[in-house]
Amino acid sequence: MESKVLKPILAVYVGLFILFLYGPFIVLGILSFQQGPEGGPQFPIISWSTYWYQHLFGLTPPSRIAPLPVGEALIRSLVLAFMTMVTATVLGVMAAQAFRKRFRGAGIVFYLIVLGMMVPGVLTGLGTSLLANNVVGIERHWWSTAFLAHVVYTFPFAFLVMLAILNRFDGSVEEASWSLGVSPITTFRKVTFPLIFPGVLSAMLFAFTLSFDEFPRTLFASGRDQTLPLAIYGTFSVEIHPNIFAFGVMTTLFSFALLSVYGILMALSVRRAKKMAMQEDIA
């Protein structure tokens, strides 16, 4: 049988693939438990300790290694990612909604929107900063120019997610709502939105994570105050200590927490989606 040969090969391949995927993170995780402050970011582990985690929160006695300058950068990145998430998702839902009616020029507008995620990030960042400095004449900030660059980047993702969701959406429930004397706005709030909510969640997740670790666009567009990825990069250029790894583990755990919330919300609304699908099957 073909599968007798093929199956083990595929299994090994998948195993290697996953190892490759998580290898860097596993190494990082192990090294974050290096002894401190003498231990460096390399093997062997001198002895296991949580020193670098304590160091991160300023719980260790002062040493020659400065604490990571990430506190404010973390807040900035979280706020920026949140602002970007809300804006990109709202725009994405609205744009995808508009595309349900094949308006004139829809094809061109589609490509213009999607181009936002195709253009090299460095160019967008550089362009944004040049535009702000030389053409418009405003200062660059993480909450203004960088925010714009992030929205331009994440909006197409939110838009594509919503487009896929709305393509499968059966419009007759909306028409049913109108025929019951309910205005289109209320219909969107009470019918459409609850039913496309799983898609909205996905779009939000995309926008948040893309913005949270965005580097090339932010590099030029953010001005004086740095976001988290820039701040971390800044510390690399001096000297690397395992506290960065500890921080990496912390942010990853944060991401998992975020994903779990997403998963729970998704599971709740998938029940709805199933009901929806069953109704469509009858049609």
Added chain:
Amino acid sequence: MTQSEPIFRMEGVTHRYGDLTALDDIDFVAEDNSYIALLGPSGSGKTCLLRVIAGFEKPDKGRIWFQGRDITDLPAHERGIGFVFQNFALFPHLTIFENVAFGLRNGAVKVSETDIADRVTDAIDMVGLTGLEDRSPDQISGGQKQRVALARSLVLQPKLVLLDEPLGALDANLRERMQIELRAIRERLDVTFLHVTGSETEALAMGDKVAVLDQGQIVQYGTPDAIYDSPAISDVALFLNRFNLFNGELQGDTFVGPFGTVPVTAAQPNKSDVYAIRYDRTRIFSADAVDLPGPALPVRYLASEYLGSSIVFLFETKDRKTVEVDHHLSLGEPRDLTVGENYTLSWDPAQAIVFGKETAR
């Protein structure tokens, strides 16, 4: 049946999808408090007509009046016309109660909670779903969904409800029960139902009046008897699925068809010359019979189909056209036929309907 003021009227309504004319200059009037069936084959524009009336689509030309008001430019949610979808289109995220309450709760007119509770309970009771209020739409059967969809519209006390093939998604058994129930529910309320269907039996059984739609035009509008007994054009006779139709030539007082030349007393104006005789008025004789009541059509017997109250016999003419004879069993036992044998079909020529291009008569 009380026939009074027209509740609904449309004049010269035309609607196109690109090059396709779905509705072609339609005039239509619906009486208050009646059951109107709109019969049409697929692609006749019947769903388009409903969607234009509901306001989901705007006609290219023509005006629409409802309750004495021109509603042509009103959006769907301001028309006050109910709509029942073939796929029910219940709100999957709401309970049955909330589905029925939806229009009361979210409409332009504020309704108090106690009024909502009373009216929704009444509506659910009327369609016989008491006890299922807290279920969600995926926990009830197709027939129950249909009732929820109906209750959801009727709770708003509309004067006109559009039903788009409402029985199409139900199995045959349930369909007959829902036919009776739909009529019963309508009769209890002062409301006009406009029921779109592709099934001629459904249209004839349910409608106080039947409108036949073909290629975007209403080709006949009348009581079921009138349509059944005297289809206006040969296409209507074809949809009714109860007529043997023969192409031929109308020459003055005679019609020349596969059964020879027959005298004709009257002819309906039509696109082409067609001779129509109902299945149940076509009778079977042996091939060499002489005392025929009318024209003689030589045929070969193919098969029969037992339908409970009647038997349908299928024959084939020389030019391979299938001819049906419907023998009702209350008229006595049918004669024994041998498959492949030749027989002669005949009928009383007074019962035939002749359609002709010459409209001079």
